[in-house]
Amino acid sequence: xxxxYTDLGVERSATAEEIKKAYRKKxxxxxxxxxxxxxxxxxxxxxxxxxxxxxxxxxRRQYDMGADxxxxxHDGFGQxxxxxxxxxxxxxxxxxxxxxxxxxxxxxDALVGLRIDLEQAVFGGTQELTVDTAQTCGTCTGxxxxxxxxxxxCDACGGRGEVQMVQRSFLGQVMTSRPCxxxxxxxxxxxxxxxxxxxxxxVRARRTMNIKIPAGVDxxxxxxxxxxxxxxxxxGPAGDLFVELRVQDHPTFRREGDDLHASIxxxxxxxxxxxxxxxxxxxxxxxxxxxxxxxxxDTIVLDGLGVTHLRxxxxxxxxxxxxxxxxxxxxxxxxxxxxxxxxxxxxxxPSGELRDLDDSLMGRLRHAFKGR
Numbered sequence: 460x461x462x463x464y465t466d467l468g469v470e471r472s473a474t475a476e477e478i479k480k481a482y483r484k485k486x487x488x489x490x491x492x493x494x495x496x497x498x499x500x501x502x503x504x505x506x507x508x509x510x511x512x513x514x515x516x517x518x519r520r521q522y523d524m525g526a527d528x529x530x531x532x533h534d535g536f537g538q539x540x541x542x543x544x545x546x547x548x549x550x551x552x553x554x555x556x557x558x559x560x561x562x563x564x565x566x567x568d569a570l571v572g573l574r575i576d577l578e579q580a581v582f583g584g585t586q587e588l589t590v591d592t593a594q595t596c597g598t599c600t601g602x603x604x605x606x607x608x609x610x611x612x613c614d615a616c617g618g619r620g621e622v623q624m625v626q627r628s629f630l631g632q633v634m635t636s637r638p639c640x641x642x643x644x645x646x647x648x649x650x651x652x653x654x655x656x657x658x659x660x661x662v663r664a665r666r667t668m669n670i671k672i673p674a675g676v677d678x679x680x681x682x683x684x685x686x687x688x689x690x691x692x693x694x695g696p697a698g699d700l701f702v703e704l705r706v707q708d709h710p711t712f713r714r715e716g717d718d719l720h721a722s723i724x725x726x727x728x729x730x731x732x733x734x735x736x737x738x739x740x741x742x743x744x745x746x747x748x749x750x751x752x753x754x755x756x757d758t759i760v761l762d763g764l765g766v767t768h769l770r771x772x773x774x775x776x777x778x779x780x781x782x783x784x785x786x787x788x789x790x791x792x793x794x795x796x797x798x799x800x801x802x803x804x805x806x807x808x809p810s811g812e813l814r815d816l817d818d819s820l821m822g823r824l825r826h827a828f829k830g831r
Contacts, residue, residue, distance in 0.1 A: 463509035482510040559620025559646025562693030569688040570701045577709040583674030589667045593689040598655035601694015608651040615641035660693040675769030678706045717766040717775030722782045730783040755783040
């Protein structure tokens with residue numbers, strides 16, 4: 460006697476619903492129409508018989524008591540059985556009767572890249588984008604037939620899009636349905652396809668559009684444009700277009716989050732005495748005050764002159780890093796003046812003591828960037 464529980468892959472304590480689910484799962488993959496071959500047929504026969512016994516409360520009770528209701532020989536199905544009966548009973552739909560499929564299909568989504576400059580990322584704007592994509596054929600307007608002609612019903616399937624065949628199997632006569640080879644399942648044929656698109660209803664073409672760039676975007680940001688992707692077959696609806704942005708490097712400013720960083724070169728004397736310099740930002744020229752005694756790596760923060768917050772109010776800051784330049788070429792008078800200054804400040808013989816990295820210039824720079 461077969462072990463029906465093993466055939467279905469369930470425990471002996473399985474509920475009726477668990478037995479049903481196990482059978483549905485195996486029937487989907489083992490039916491000869493789906494998985495042809497003698498081994499699959501034999502396993503499908505065992506699974507079907509197991510379900511026929513275990514799904515019936517009385518038969519299952521007999522089986523659990525040691526008696527096989529069919530003596531190990533009956534397959535549980537009569538002649539003329541169709542797989543559509545199983546589909547109808549357990550899956551809610553029949554294997555056949557799907558009808559012709561539509562020529563119109565949704566187009567594929569598309570992903571393209573777009574380079575923008577840093578100023579566009581700061582303020583947003585509009586950028587022109589050219590894409591090569593599938594568009595509705597202008598000659599047949601997506602119909603696929605040459606203008607002045609039309610489609611006609613397929614003679615092979617009578618417009619159903621599928622043909623049915625009766626096959627003999629161990630279950631008896633099995634009715635199966637297959638997509639019609641003459642019309643590829645559409646139910647219609649195009650005797651005179653459009654010369655422009657060869658009956659596809661769409662053509663490849665180049666299209667230019669203006670893309671709105673939101674303020675605050677960064678490299679990797681994707682803009683979703685619904686319905687701007689490829690047009691589908693047969694004039695079907697277009698997919699979506701995704702534009703991935705890449706922000707180009709700027710010669711002056713470097714972005715850190717929503718802050719902008721830049722460096723300003725200062726003579727040693729200006730750093731020591733203090734001064735005011737003019738600095739060009741994305742918002743125009745700004746007067747920047749340099750404090751007396753400014754050290755290399757010191758920062759001046761200009762509030763609200765950074766990148767616009769993409770999801771929120773306001774903008775980041777503009778952080779200016781002082782790059783104090785030590786003179787390398789001195790004439791005799793300049794050198795003497797510096798020697799006099801060193802003597803006055805008692806710096807003619809500096810100790811040159813080692814210091815912790817966090818107190819050094821590199822340490823201050825590191826902390827400055829971490830703090831932004």
